Amino acid sequence: MNRVLPVLIAAFASLVPMLAHGQSAPPAKQAGEVAVPAFTAPYSAFASDEARRLFVRDVLQPGLPAGTEIAAARAHYDRINSDRVTRLRALYPVDIKETTIGGVGAQIVTPRGGPSKANAQRVLINLHGGAFLWGAGSGALVEAIPVASVSGITVITLDYRMAPEARFPAASEDVAAAYRALLKTHKSGQIGIYGCSAGGMLTAESVAWIAHQGLPRPAAIGMFCAGATELSGDSAVIAPALTGQPVTGPVTMASLPYFMGARADDPLVAPVRDAKVLAAFPPSLLISGTRDFAMSAVLKTHQELVRLGVEAELHVWDGMWHAFFSDPEPAESKESYAVMARFFDRHLAH
Template sequence: MNARALFTVLACLFAVAAWADEQAGVRPDGTVTAASVAIPYSQFASPQARAFFPRMLAAGAQSPPLSAPIEQSRRFYDRLNSDRAARMRKLYPVTVRHETIAGVGADVVLPEQGVSAANRHRVLVNLHGGAFLWGAGSGGLVEAIPVASLGRIEVITLDYRQGPEHTFPAASEDVEAVYRKLLQTHRPSEIGIYGCSAGGILTGEAVARFIADKVPVPGAIGTFCGSLVTIAGDSAYVGPLLNGQGVPAEPLDLATLPYFHGIDTSDPRVQPGLSPELLKHFPPTLLITGTRDMAMSSVVHSQTLLTEAGVEAELHVWEGMWHSFFSDPELPESRQAYRTIVAFFERHLAPPQEEAHP
């Protein structure tokens, strides 16, 4: 090798080293950079989750972008969720009937083996996920079927108004209308509300609305893969990276969703976690997420805020699990999540009242 060639090689090596130094390090503002990463799937997740993870990512890669025509997205997710619901009904037998409650479409899901004596006067309200854009019908059934069957409890899943046709607070108004109707036949302490992703966020927003309107809060709530503050923090960047999507230039924020267009998302009615005084009035809350969930940081932070406000807040984080992981029923982690949800509401909803005797 002549001197010129040697110089060229050394120059290239120095250039690569300098590029790597630029890519890997910590900036003064705390931003961490890396030239390249290779992150193995968690050894603590189940073998079933390890096998399912690549298939889940492949299916997710086919989903339309948020900018796609809304009917295209709704068709895609309805096919996805209809398949999930069919698989669930084989594992968790239920009956389903469609109703309109207080002007809001709803599916009433009942365990095929019948509601248990302990749950005779209890009811759960499910608020489906779907970015406040899709998820009505089949998406709600995915979240309601296993809980109704395993818990032997009535679950009502609501087709609340969504964007882009509607904006905040339309969905909160629908939830309050149905909740007020249920209060005609149930004590507040006999009612639980839960939701995943957008439904978890809506659950917090609905409770904030009840408090503002001086309506008694339900006996307990669940906010899963979405909670009382916007999607931010470490997981908003790391979650997409761990799911093969790379680090986003900007994480998904409530303000980017059509449902919140033109809305001040710093309003505590949108993000109840921004008001410590409001949180003091929240009921016991179950929070669920996974280490590969883009919303994990917001869920973890919401639990901290609730605890600081004096509210009983129970947090469960599943290793290696992604956003809305329990929508697929075959995973051991999904079954664990269903049992956790059922047990939480069994503990926190009011027990049956003593029957009056003549």
């Protein structure tokens, strides 16, 4: 991720400091706790040179301070993502059209010249990241452009409702409304859904919500740098330290304004809480990096899907950070786009 990472960590954190980066660790107090001394961690020897350059230039740099006004934060990330969109469009030619689907604002991103005959009826719904606070518009295009170009499949990004203007389940309702509209012209087996970070969480929540509404499930989904559970586990502690950020304790849904008032044990919030809900998931692609604070949530989601017999494919890139493929230059980003394209090509009906 980059300059966005520090604010996302603050947004996803439970605000209980456990270990200040660069300082000696406190003695262990609870069973299983380990006091880790300060040390210098080298960057991954397996990462590409371009990834290393971006890691130094962006990831290790401070971002906006926590508590920044939402309008200023949205404008800040829009500038970052607009720059990425320019770079992406130079590498991955697409056509973009503004529209409304099921009453939800959307952008239709198609491969330049349109999809092939084989992909004419296939469509992917993209749910952008941004802590359920920002990311609409340019942030959505960052996730949609390379996938549409590499896969040859039309991608529809949704401008779902976010906090602070809206609360759960507003975003799930918006996804279901757009999905219901698409079902008038497409079979469910021709539709896939994917998202990164908050969009990855929303993808899982939307599958649960779609089933709750009695709609047929999509053909396949992608949960990237997030999963069907809270952002907890080892990576919530280790990954921030490996990206030069303060380390915080386990994450709760309550730390995100969008989930204010929602129950953490509600399977429509965290589908991993209900085996019956999770067992009904379609084939799922999960992607993360070893320096992604959401990696443990991704691993846990994959573990539970496999345990329940759901087809689940997991890819983790060494040294990569949260939403690393937002920048198109590293080899790891190009590899991830190819993985996404192959997965949806394999599972979406013609």
